[in-house]
Ligand code: KMH
């Protein structure tokens with residue numbers, strides 16, 4: 248069984264690389280909006296902030312370190328939350344490009360995607376006729392042919408550059424059961440040391456679906472593979488966000504919410520902000536008798552290097 252805690256870590260994924268500005272006015276893409284939504288999410292109870300950058304002119308996905316530099320110091324000054332920088336990048340980026348922001352910033356955590364999959368948002372393109380920016384429709388439609396590449400060699404490269412050289416801990420994103428076996432293989436070859444932090448990612452088109460049965464299967468498989476040596480969290484993309492995080496917290500796991508994963512606060516109703524999503528899951532968790540972890544508690548649970556060891 249995974250190590251059971253009575254505290255639940257809430258990660259908030261602020262903007263991501265899936266949704267586009269047309270889909271919601273709340274989706275932040277300027278450095279000011281990313282920073283202020285991240286700070287508000289932390290105040291609402293999020294101990295970890297999972298961050299991507301965007302081009303402030305048009306909201307397109309960016310892996311340019313200068314776009315991260317524009318908001319990271321502001322967030323660090325205003326919150327104690329753990330900063331987690333994505334290494335997911337977007338279509339067409341090499342793995343070297345994808346880790347460039349984290350290599351510069353040396354945050355306490357980074358995402359690390361544990362296998363290659365189809366990763367598609369193309370059905371979303373049919374929901375809109377008019378677009379705020381002209382890159383959006385092609386970006387979504389082109390994802391139909393996208394393979395999200397995360398080979399064993401890529402994973403080993405990230406482990407060495409960010410884990411070994413910079414003591415950055417990973418949010419190991421697992422989109423299907425096979426990714427847990429990939430992670431186990433990497434553990435057995437010494438790439439990662441416990442405690443590891445696994446994010447079960449359910450609901451991406453190309454990965455496992457948002458059925459509760461799938462969450463239980465992922466958890467049982469991880470229990471078998473990793474014993475006591477891991478912490479886990481769950482995210483449900485789209486409508487699966489609140490049902491899966493609620494169930495996950497009751498199963499002893501941690502949770503991730505945010506506009507990266509779902510734009511909706513409830514069926515058919517857009518969320519006003521990331522903080523609104525954090526507030527909702529926090530209320531549910533506390534109403535059901537669990538406590539939310541502070542950033543310091545999250546640092547202890549995950550064995551992080553500390554806020555004063557980052558480079559921004
Ligand atoms: N949007 C998530 C489903 C990453 O940042 O490395 C995937 C993600 C990838 O969070």
Ligand code: ZN
Nearest residue numbers: 263333335507
């Ligand atoms: Zn992400």
